[in-house]
Amino acid sequence: AQSVTQPDIHITVSEGASLELRCNYSYGATPYLFWYVQSPGQGLQLLLKYFSGDTLVQGIKGFEAEFKRSQSSFNLRKPSVHWSDAAEYFCAVGGYNQGGKLIFGQGTELSVKP
Amino acid sequence: DVKVTQSSRYLVKRTGEKVFLECVQDMDHENMFWYRQDPGLGLRLIYFSYDVKMKEKGDIPEGYSVSREKKERFSLILESASTNQTSMYLCASSALTIGENLFGPGTRLTVL
Numbered sequence: 095a096q097s098v099t100q101p102d103i104h105i106t107v108s109e110g111a112s113l114e115l116r117c118n119y120s121y122g123a124t125p126y127l128f129w130y131v132q133s134p135g136q137g138l139q140l141l142l143k144y145f146s147g148d149t150l151v152q153g154i155k156g157f158e159a160e161f162k163r164s165q166s167s168f169n170l171r172k173p174s175v176h177w178s179d180a181a182e183y184f185c186a187v188g189g190y191n192q193g194g195k196l197i198f199g200q201g202t203e204l205s206v207k208p
Numbered sequence: 209d210v211k212v213t214q215s216s217r218y219l220v221k222r223t224g225e226k227v228f229l230e231c232v233q234d235m236d237h238e239n240m241f242w243y244r245q246d247p248g249l250g251l252r253l254i255y256f257s258y259d260v261k262m263k264e265k266g267d268i269p270e271g272y273s274v275s276r277e278k279k280e281r282f283s284l285i286l287e288s289a290s291t292n293q294t295s296m297y298l299c300a301s302s303a304l305t306i307g308e309n310l311f312g313p314g315t316r317l318t319v320l
Contacts, residue, residue, distance in 0.1 A: 103248070126307040137212075137298060137311040138251075184250060186309075193258055194239040194302025194309055198251040 096121050098187050100199035107175050108207045115170040115202050117185035127168040128186040128196065129159055138184060144168065155179070180206045210235045212312035214299050220318045227286040229315050231299030237310075238303065240282035244268060245296040245314070257282055289319045 099118045107113055119125060126145050130138040142153025149161040159170045168185060182203045186196040215230035233240065239258055243251040253266030255274040263274050271293060275283045282301075286293055296316050300309035 098250075100250075128308065130311075135314075135316075137313040138300075138309075139311070140308060143308055186251075188307035192307060193256075194241070194300075194307050195253065195256060196307060196309055198243075200248060200250040 096187070096197050098185050098197050098199035100183075100185055100202045102202045103200070104203045104205070106205040106207060109177050110174050113170075113172045113175045113179070113204070115183050115185075115204070117168045117170065117199060119166050119168065119185070119187045119197075121166075121187050121189065121197075123189045126188045126190070127159075127161060128188070129153065129157070129168070129170050130184045130186065131155075132182045132184065132201075134181070141170070141183075175204075175206055177206045177208065180204055210310070212299055212301055212310055214297075214312040214315050216315050217313060218316050218318075220320065221286075221289050222320055223290060225286075225289050225319075227289050227317065227319075229284040229286075229297055229299075229317070231282045231284070231312055232280055233282075233301040233310070234280065235301060235303075235310065236279065237301035238279075239301060240276065241300045241302075241309065242266075242272075242274060242282065242284045243298045243300065245298055251298065254284065289317075291319050293317065294319045 097120045128143045129141040144161045185199040188196040212233045241256045242254040257276045273285045299312040
């Protein structure tokens, strides 16, 4: 079955600390992978995406993610978290010729301590 | 600035009412989607459309229908709203060959 798992429902980090949000997927074909961020009461904004090529991808707001095919993972990282990064983060997977149909994880809520 | 717009940010309806949620995109995208978002469940696909007048069921279509009469507009219809349809509804669109979804701001629907 195709699925995305985000093992951490809620993470709290101190401002300035590093961050890693985990994402594991199960997908029958070559995956396209995405991370989205959602601020309270807002829609989802694309942080970064992986289609092919370099397995380390850079996104907006200083985020990066690494695709590891052998581990079926696409973890999101940021070296130094800012208070404005507090939000909910969603990992998603899709495929070529799937017309944009994505499967989302459950989401990870990030809180940032001063 | 390209965008997806949704007709209402907040909506309160009564049980049994017929509810229309409207979504418009200005990017000439072929694909449009309706998702439902609930805490702890992430986003679940209700319906999607690859072209005008075409629709396909997603993972949770029960209690919902959709309409796509024009390429830029995709409507979600709750024929008879129930309290378990209280949720955040997100519309998205994407171009045919890529998977990147562009999302609207969402409609928070409360059914009393």
